[in-house]
Amino acid sequence: MDKTPIKIIALIVIPLVLAVLIKFVNWNGGDSDDKKSGKSVKQDLFNSDKDSSVEILTTWLMPDALLEVSGIDWLDTNRFVCVQDELGKVFIFNTQLNKIEREIPFADNGDYEGVAVAGEAIYVLQANGSIFEINGYKNDKPVITVYDTHLKKKQDAESLAYDEKNNRLLVAVKAIDLNSSDYKGIYAFDLKSKQMASAPVYKIDLKHEIFQEMNKGKIENSISPSDLAIHPVTGDLYILEGTKPKLLVMDSKGAMVSLYDLKGSDFSQPEGITFNPDGKMYIANEGGKQPGNILQVELKNK
Numbered sequence: 001m002d003k004t005p006i007k008i009i010a011l012i013v014i015p016l017v018l019a020v021l022i023k024f025v026n027w028n029g030g031d032s033d034d035k036k037s038g039k040s041v042k043q044d045l046f047n048s049d050k051d052s053s054v055e056i057l058t059t060w061l062m063p064d065a066l067l068e069v070s071g072i073d074w075l076d077t078n079r080f081v082c083v084q085d086e087l088g089k090v091f092i093f094n095t096q097l098n099k100i101e102r103e104i105p106f107a108d109n110g111d112y113e114g115v116a117v118a119g120e121a122i123y124v125l126q127a128n129g130s131i132f133e134i135n136g137y138k139n140d141k142p143v144i145t146v147y148d149t150h151l152k153k154k155q156d157a158e159s160l161a162y163d164e165k166n167n168r169l170l171v172a173v174k175a176i177d178l179n180s181s182d183y184k185g186i187y188a189f190d191l192k193s194k195q196m197a198s199a200p201v202y203k204i205d206l207k208h209e210i211f212q213e214m215n216k217g218k219i220e221n222s223i224s225p226s227d228l229a230i231h232p233v234t235g236d237l238y239i240l241e242g243t244k245p246k247l248l249v250m251d252s253k254g255a256m257v258s259l260y261d262l263k264g265s266d267f268s269q270p271e272g273i274t275f276n277p278d279g280k281m282y283i284a285n286e287g288g289k290q291p292g293n294i295l296q297v298e299l300k301n302k
Helices: 004-026 209-215
Strands: 039-042 054-061 069-076 079-084 089-094 099-105 112-118 121-126 131-135 143-147 159-163 168-172 183-190 202-205 225-230 237-241 246-250 256-261 270-275 281-285 293-299
Touching: 069 121, 069 281, 079 112, 112 168, 112 225, 112 270, 121 159, 159 237, 168 225, 202 246, 209 256, 237 270
Parallel strands: 069 112, 069 270, 112 159, 159 225, 225 270
Antiparallel strands: 039 054, 054 293, 069 079, 079 089, 089 099, 112 121, 121 131, 131 143, 159 168, 168 183, 183 202, 225 237, 237 246, 246 256, 270 281, 281 293
């Protein structure tokens, strides 16, 4: 019996079957039409730099509405408060459901860069230095109040953190400080008086030796803060940069501790940082061609 036709059929059919099987194995169910939904990716699948001093433990991909996520804060075990830099809305993102469970409008469209939860209020920082208070955010109709500060558009403030110990918000200058080109100030907004002190409570010394290897002799390249957070256990300040991704750690007295280079495509544009009460760290990256994300990260000893 001539087996040539059988061989020909086998040569055609087997590759087709293998192609179908491969496609089935890699299929993820397709894209959801729900623009509020994200996706959770376990392990350090996005950690392309295996020799990096930062390990990625978990990744949550952001839905379309948070493509340009610009600030995050920890809310509870399964939820983050998020803002994005074009919409006057706060988003509550549920990591267990992988979706936005609530949107809280507070203002017209604008450049919103930082967010912090303090008790029953959520605060949002606009890049021109204004601070929005969303008081009673759990209610259907929270009370919105806007506070002006001495920081203006020229300072391009993006960083906001709640300092519970001192009942204040901390705001870091990204661009040009009001008082000096040698440092960038971190200013305190008192939550009792609702006033910002004119002098910084911390100074990021742009000439400090910790920056020398990265800034290549140009102090303007030392750091441009995109967000900051206070470690709940140590009290250290963690200051993030998104332009040339890096993470600066200062102690509670303002002394430089360490500087991390956030290498690789995993940190495409880090814009937000927060901690849970146990000290687990989370960094948010603004998206572009890829979705925005929130990463649970762990720093290795330096």
